[in-house]
Amino acid sequence: MTDKATAATAATETQCPLCQLPLPGELVRSDQWVIIDANEPMFPGFTRVVWIEHVREMTDLSTRQRQDLMDVVFEVEQIMRTSLNPHKVNLASLGNQAPHVHWHVIPRWSDDVAYPGPVWVGGQDTEAAQHRRAQTQRALADYHGALIQRFTA
Amino acid sequence: MTDKATAATAATETQCPLCQLPLPGELVRSDQWVIIDANEPMFPGFTRVVWIEHVREMTDLSTRQRQDLMDVVFEVEQIMRTSLNPHKVNLASLGNQAPHVHWHVIPRWSDDVAYPGPVWVGGQDTEAAQHRRAQTQRALADYHGALIQRFTA
Numbered sequence: 001m002t003d004k005a006t007a008a009t010a011a012t013e014t015q016c017p018l019c020q021l022p023l024p025g026e027l028v029r030s031d032q033w034v035i036i037d038a039n040e041p042m043f044p045g046f047t048r049v050v051w052i053e054h055v056r057e058m059t060d061l062s063t064r065q066r067q068d069l070m071d072v073v074f075e076v077e078q079i080m081r082t083s084l085n086p087h088k089v090n091l092a093s094l095g096n097q098a099p100h101v102h103w104h105v106i107p108r109w110s111d112d113v114a115y116p117g118p119v120w121v122g123g124q125d126t127e128a129a130q131h132r133r134a135q136t137q138r139a140l141a142d143y144h145g146a147l148i149q150r151f152t153a
Numbered sequence: 154m155t156d157k158a159t160a161a162t163a164a165t166e167t168q169c170p171l172c173q174l175p176l177p178g179e180l181v182r183s184d185q186w187v188i189i190d191a192n193e194p195m196f197p198g199f200t201r202v203v204w205i206e207h208v209r210e211m212t213d214l215s216t217r218q219r220q221d222l223m224d225v226v227f228e229v230e231q232i233m234r235t236s237l238n239p240h241k242v243n244l245a246s247l248g249n250q251a252p253h254v255h256w257h258v259i260p261r262w263s264d265d266v267a268y269p270g271p272v273w274v275g276g277q278d279t280e281a282a283q284h285r286r287a288q289t290q291r292a293l294a295d296y297h298g299a300l301i302q303r304f305t306a
Contacts, residue, residue, distance in 0.1 A: 056241075057230065057242055058227055058242075058244065059227055059242075066223075066227060067220065067223075070220075070223050074212055074219060077211060078212045081210070081212060088247075088248055088252055089211075090245070091245065091246045092245035092246070092247070093243070093245070094241075094271055095241055096241055096268060097269050108249060116249035117249070118245075118271060120270065120271045121274060
C-alpha cells in the first residue's frame, strides 16, 4: 500500500493527529469541537475548527451537528473580520492528510505571500508581506481574546 | 494599484465572472444559487455551487441564506459520494480571484494527480491517475443526472 493510499484509507483514531487532545494551539474547546491557532508563521491568524469525534466527511455528521459546526466556523469568520480586518477570508475542509473533519479559516490580504493563490501554493516573500504579518501578529492577542470571550461566555 | 489589489478590492458585478449568467457548465439553477460542472480536466466531478447575488463573504449572507447555501453544498457532497464514490471530498470557499461567494466541491482519490495535496498545488500525472479520471468521466452523466433530479424535483 502506498503512502497516499494509507493516508486516504487507514487513519484511525489512534493514528490520527487530530484525535490527540489537547491539540497544539488550543484556544477554546467545547464537548463537540476545538478552536485552535494554526500557528502558521507565513499566515498569522490562520485558525482551525476541529470536530472532536473522528468523522471523515461533513456528510457523516448529522444535520444538527453540521449546523452546529458551521455556526462556529462562521462565528470565527465574523470575529476574524472584526479583529483582523482581512481583505478576504478563505474557508476549507480538505482532510486529505488527516481525514478527520476540520475547517481552515484563513485571513488573507492582497499583499500576503500567496495572494491571490490559495495558501497551500506558497509564493514570494516581500517587504509588504512581512509588514502585513507583523501588523497581524500585533492584533492576534485581541483576536484570540475575542474568540475565547465569545465561546466561553 | 497592483493586479493583486485589484483582485482583492475592485471586483464589481459588471467585472465579476460569476455574475454573468448563465455560467459555463450550469447543471441546475435556483433563484439563489447555481450548481455548475467546473469542467477541470484533471479533476472530473469537480463541482461548484455559486451564490447568485454578488456577495463577498459567507458572513455577508443572512443566517438563513448561509444555511440554505450550506444545505445545497452538503447535498452535492452526498450525491457526489453516492455517484462517484471518492476517497475524500474537499470543500472550499476561497474567492481570492473572484470575491463572489462560491463553493468548490471536489471529489478526491488517493491516486489522483495532486493527492494528498490540495488540487491547486498540482502534481505528477500517472497511469493510475489517468485510469481514475477515465473511470470518473464515465460516471459523470449519472452524477450530473442525480444532481439535476434532486434539485429540480
